[in-house]
Amino acid sequence: MKCKQWLVLIAAVVAMWVSYSALASDEVVVYSARNEQLIKPLFDAYTKETGVEVKFVTGKAGSLMQRLKAEGENTPADLLITVDAGNLWQAANMGLLQTVLSEKLNQSIPEYLRDPENRWFGLSVRARTIVYNTDKLSDSDLSSYEDLAEPKWRGKLCLRTSKKVYNQSLVAMMIAEHGKPQTESIVKGWVANLATKPFSSDTKMMQAIAAGQCDVGIGNTYYFGRLEDKDPTIPLKLFWPNQQGSGVHVNISGGGVTQHAGNVKGAIALLEWLASEQAQNLFSDSNHEYPANAAVKPSAQVAAWGAFKANPLNVAKAGELQVEAVKLMDRAGYK
Ligand code: FE
Numbered sequence: 394m395k396c397k398q399w400l401v402l403i404a405a406v407v408a409m410w411v412s413y414s415a416l417a418s419d420e421v422v423v424y425s426a427r428n429e430q431l432i433k434p435l436f437d438a439y440t441k442e443t444g445v446e447v448k449f450v451t452g453k454a455g456s457l458m459q460r461l462k463a464e465g466e467n468t469p470a471d472l473l474i475t476v477d478a479g480n481l482w483q484a485a486n487m488g489l490l491q492t493v494l495s496e497k498l499n500q501s502i503p504e505y506l507r508d509p510e511n512r513w514f515g516l517s518v519r520a521r522t523i524v525y526n527t528d529k530l531s532d533s534d535l536s537s538y539e540d541l542a543e544p545k546w547r548g549k550l551c552l553r554t555s556k557k558v559y560n561q562s563l564v565a566m567m568i569a570e571h572g573k574p575q576t577e578s579i580v581k582g583w584v585a586n587l588a589t590k591p592f593s594s595d596t597k598m599m600q601a602i603a604a605g606q607c608d609v610g611i612g613n614t615y616y617f618g619r620l621e622d623k624d625p626t627i628p629l630k631l632f633w634p635n636q637q638g639s640g641v642h643v644n645i646s647g648g649g650v651t652q653h654a655g656n657v658k659g660a661i662a663l664l665e666w667l668a669s670e671q672a673q674n675l676f677s678d679s680n681h682e683y684p685a686n687a688a689v690k691p692s693a694q695v696a697a698w699g700a701f702k703a704n705p706l707n708v709a710k711a712g713e714l715q716v717e718a719v720k721l722m723d724r725a726g727y728k
Contacts, residue, residue: 419445419658419659420445420446420447420448420659421445421447421448421471421472421656421660421662421663422447422448422449422450422469422470422471422472422655422656423436423447423448423450423470423472423474423648423663424457424470424472424473424474424651425449425450425457425473425474425475426451426452426454426475426476426480427451427474427475428451429449430679431679432474433449434675434679435672435675435676436449438675439663439666439672442666443662443666445662445663450470454476454480454558457473458473458475458483458484458487458489461484461489461652465653467653468653468654469655470651471651471654471657471659471660471663472648472650472654472663473489473490473649473651474516474646474647474648475646475647475648476644476645476646477559477562477644477645477646477711478562478644478645478708478709478711478712479558479562479565479644479715481508481513481645481648481649482513482709482711482713482715483712483715484513484649485508485510485512485513485649485712486712489651489652490512490513490649490650490651490652491649491652491654492510493514493649493650493661493664494511495661495664497665498511498514498664499511501686502514502516502668502685502686503685503687504707505705505706505707506643506645506685506708507647508649508709509707509709512649513647513649514648514664514685515647515685515708516647516648516667516673516676516685517645517646517673517677517680517682517683518643518644518645518682518684518685519613519614519643519646519682520614520633520641520642520644520701520703521559521562521563521612521613521641521642521643522611522612522631522632522633522634522641522642523535523538523541523609523610523611523633523634524599524609524610524611524612524617524632525602525610525632526602526603526605526607526608526628527629527630528605528628529605529608530608530609532630535632535634536634536635537635537638538567538579538611538634538635538642539579541583541609541611542580542581542582542583542585542586543582544582544585544586546586547585548586548588549586549588549607549608549609550586550607550610551587551589551591551592551598551601551602551606551607551609551610552591553591553594553598553611553612554591554592554728555591555722555723558715559595559644560611560722560727561715561718561719561722562642562644562712562718563642564576564718564721564722565711565712565714565715565717565718566642566706566710566711566714568714568718568721569706570706573717573721577721577724577725581725583725583727584725588601588607589601589606590728591727595612595613595616596616596619598610599617599620599629600620602629603620603627603628603629614631614682614683614698615681617629617631617681618681618694619681633699635704636701639704639706640702640704640705641703642704644708644711645685645708646682648664650664668685668686669686670686670688670689673685673686674689674692677689677691677692677695678695681694681695
């Protein structure tokens with residue numbers, strides 16, 4: 394080989410090495426409404442596996458969305474991660490997320506847990522289900538969300554505030570199923586049955602049920618898991634309603650690539666990894682959630698709560714009907 398050929402070869406190798414290391418160090422910036430404790434171990438595992446650094450900023454969903462909007466094209470964020478389909482739908486509706494065409498994501502995440510326009514994808518699932526006091530009730534006393542509006546529950550129901558997006562999403566999904574008039578009469582029934590004014594958190598509501606202030610309520614499964622961790626003998630149990638009908642109301646935490654992401658490829662790769670079998674348990678188990686990827690099993694503790702039929706209606710409805718749900722809850726006197 395002549396000297397010139399050697400030089401060309403060396404130059405090519407150097408160019409390849411430079412582009413590879415640029416790729417490997419092409420960091421991804423995430424805005425996350427999920428806390429550091431949950432996401433940092435995941436991102437550390439991703440960096441260890443791929444060499445790609447992940448920088449993140451945590452905050453409340455609303456403020457991260459406002460920040461993305463204000464930063465516009467200058468945002469450093471490539472990926473937005475938040476809880477509740479209502480929030481993800483809002484982000485997409487505000488033009489903050491871009492369409493992602495990914496075979497991997499479409500295969501890992503069931504259709505009802507992702508945006509019909511592919512702007513966000515569920516990464517974990519939480520059920521918003523019935524919780525009851527085991528000293529007062531048993532499974533046979535319960536049947537559906539709608540049943541909790543019946544007069545037999547007068548003075549026995551506890552709820553969290555209607556200001557929380559989780560309840561807005563629940564009521565939005567009920568509007569999608571029953572229409573507005575029927576949903577309004579159900580919500581009015583709930584309000585009439587309240588034992589006390591709505592609570593500021595699911596945890597406080599569940600503690601009130603355990604304390605006997607009320608018999609039954611509606612809350613997210615992982616809050617129950619946290620209480621169970623603290624006190625395995627707490628007199629509370631989850632009940633899976635609507636099993637003969639539409640199924641349990643589920644919601645997601647999830648993510649989407651930002652509209653003005655500088656590193657679209659890197660953001661998609663991270664999102665695909667988060668949805669993969671290897672990352673799904675890391676993502677869901679630490680907060681007692683269900684994996685969004687149907688091929689992945691929940692933790693032993695979560696599995697012990699029993700299997701249930703989930704409502705297969707696309708969670709995007711929670712966003713589409715959120716404004717209607719808020720108005721309806723206001724009309725029904727649900728504070
Ligand atoms: Fe929560």
